[in-house]
Amino acid sequence: MYAFTYHRPKSVADAVALLGQFEDPKLLGGGQTLLPTLKQRLARPSDLIDLGQIPELQGIREEAGGLTVGAFTRHAEVAHSETVQRVIPALASLAEGIGDRQVRNMGTLGGSICNADPSADYPAAVVALKATVRTDRREIAGDDFFTGMFETALEPGEIVTAVHFRTPDKAAYAKFRNPASRYAIVGVFVAVFGSEVRVTVTGAGPSVFRADDMEAALAQDFRADALNGASVSADGLNADIHASADYRAHLVRVMARRAVEACG
């Protein structure tokens, strides 16, 4: 690991101020992606700003038709929260499926969405659950937050403070995971809000996306078999040692079917 200077601010305002002071600072959430990246010398930040001691970034609460989850809330806290299990059980179960036990004990919601890994699980929930991403200076609609592979709508020096998820009528997440990394090869989140159905796909493309045909088919007829005629194109999907683009496209429908069935 290259050398850096470590900071541990006690407030979001202090963290924002620190971000503005240095040449190439990086925010440290749970560190489950950043630290392995630094260990491999794939990044060389001048300063690490640890967000772990900022009370305003923590906690889970019910709020305005949904749940607000602080950016520094760890995956294990979301998974085991009675509030999340009661209000949006699909979100708790998604969090319980991230990485392994030790990763879930460290990794954070904010870290996951700001890194915007194409195979991360949380982006599927942010878009499907009509979330609002709150930052130190504004609110960003979940639909607009993810802009590409490892890219988000955040400005330089902007810090995510919390995510507000809307409570769906029903929802489920189904994931075909890489057995070694436990990242999603394909993950599909299905959420129903009245007559609207959202189907979001992670792992398959460069960034999370909505499967429009599947949403339309399910809005007509909310059954797994309604997806028989719907598909996503393999064009532009990820292809790697683990799965070809065609296979990923196939998996999207399989996972969407499973998610619909899990909605009950």
Place this chain on the structure above:
Amino acid sequence: MPCTVSMTVNGKAVSREVEERTLLVTFLRDQLGLTGTHVGCDTSQCGACVVHIDGRSVKSCTMLAAQADGAAVTTIEGLAAADGTLHPMQAAFREHHGLQCGFCTPGMVMSAVDLVTANPSPSEHDVREGLEGNICRCTGYHNIVKAVMAGAEAMQGGTMKAAAE
């Protein structure tokens, strides 16, 4: 630039000056001499370095010592009683031959204690899922799972199930 980190390790307060980039596992092994915590992969995958931070199991190779400042850390050396009596989970690994080469064992035991603390009566499936962050290169999983099931019972105050020969 060096910084000072202070934490409680296995019940004792420690304070040392370290480089800011020092990993917790490096701090434990090189500064404190607690070499029971192993480094298996160095890529955050194998779990040989698992320790407890304020009761939660974490990979100490994927955490800075500075992040643990102020925390209570328990390593494999801190599990047994002061008189050397093994923790029930350690005793279960011995009884059920839950190790072959032994390299992954400290991490396996620390993960197992955390998972049983959260779920006192785990099913075999729960144990296998709970140990997903730990890799045994000898592939000795069968007896590891048996050991964790027996250790879970013993941690609940039950008697240690004898290994079936």
